Amino acid sequence: MKISRLVSNIPGSETLALTAKVNELRAQGKNVIGFTAGEPDFDTPETIKEAAIDSLRRGNTKYTPVGGTMKLKEAVCEAFERDYGFAVSPENVIVSCGAKHSLFNLFFTLFEEGDEVICPAPYWVSYPPMIEMTGAKPVIVDTREAGMKLEAGMVARAITPRTRGIVINSPSNPTGMVFDRKELEEIAELCLRHDITIISDDIYRKIVFEPNEFFSVASISPEVAKKTFIIDGSSKTYAMTGWRIGFCIGDKDVIKAMERLQSQSTSNPVSFAQEGALASLVSDETAAIVEKRRKIFQQRRDLIVRKIREIPGMGIIEPGGSFYAFPSIDGYLDRFKDANAFTQYLIEHALVAVVPGVAFGAPDHVRFSFATSEENIEKGLDRVKEALASL
Ligand SMILES: Cc1ncc(COP(=O)(O)O)c(C=O)c1O
Structure with missing residues (x-):
């Protein structure tokens, strides 16, 4: 069936292939640590859920x-x-x-x-x-x-x-x-x-x-x-x-x-x-939860920036907000064609998923979401460091 020109020109999500690879590895029983989430790892506060449930009931x-x-x-x-x-x-x-x-x-x-x-x-x-x-x-x-x-x-x-x-x-x-x-x-x-x-x-x-x-x-x-x-x-x-x-x-x-x-x-x-x-x-209760979570994100930001800076060949400007860290991988681009190839290597050799910067207009960077636990950040970045050291 013919697809309209408008829709044919819409690029597919670059992260879908990545997600498929992560799912495949997880199905094989491999413990992949994901840094790809574009959403908080916390749940919606209860007050908000209750309001919606109550509204439905009414x-x-x-x-x-x-x-x-x-x-x-x-x-x-x-x-x-x-x-x-x-x-x-x-x-x-x-x-x-x-x-x-x-x-x-x-x-x-x-x-x-x-x-x-x-x-x-x-x-x-x-x-x-x-x-x-x-x-x-x-x-x-x-x-x-x-x-x-x-x-x-x-x-x-x-x-x-x-x-x-x-x-x-x-x-x-x-x-x-x-x-x-x-x-x-x-x-x-x-x-x-x-x-x-x-x-x-x-x-x-x-x-x-x-x-x-x-x-x-x-x-x-x-x-x-x-x-x-x-x-x-x-x-x-x-x-x-x-x-x-x-x-x-x-x-x-x-x-x-x-x-x-x-x-x-x-x-x-x-x-x-x-x-x-x-x-x-x-x-007010929700506002307090938002503030508590902001502080947790800040601690994770401190941790991930410190761990990234321990990796030779990666450089990062400290993020002042959001839950993303976006290091450059300049030090590795003599060995990888671009961030996509780098990302594939990390999935296969470090069991760590990050998003290649190509989709963000920065093919020499990768994105780590720190909407994940400190434990995952510690473990995941250790794995990245080790996998890159063995190149
Ligand atoms: C910068 C930015 N704007 C807008 C959105 C869209 O958010 P939503 O459609 O979930 O409200 C996102 C989601 O990732 C975002 O990162």
């Missing part, structure tokens, strides 16, 4: 408004005002089926053929294909030489008369880099001058390690906020990846247009998942 099993319930939108606004320092109203909010869906709706609403969208690399895997699907061109700006952080000078060089958008992701997947206010101000100033819309993917904003602090580009000034769309969601903060709840906050006319798009595709996000998300935003 018969909350019907359609909700397309862009989410008013109660949830109001809770998003309250949480937003608390954390970002300025107020938004429910008409600035749309709830979608995960932050990925929020981004998809936003890109489709804003961009089309002829547009260019600046996307710093290393990037989260889905930005470039999603931008391409709209017909727009992702303009990849490599930040590896600049310590993995986009600088205003790089943005200035990438801007053309066609530039319509820029993606900022802080803390970043896969690098863990966190922008500070000054760095963002320089970039935002360019965006204002050239009328560029900012997409700020803040999904890891609650997983930031001291002394770093989360600061969103939208908080710079009301002018910048007007040009910015915030992407957020329940997945990473509240360990709710399976619930599929994402938020987009921004200009009300664009939000309304996104609701039109959503009304002709998924309709509303799951009714009782919205009730769970509501509980996550208003519960």
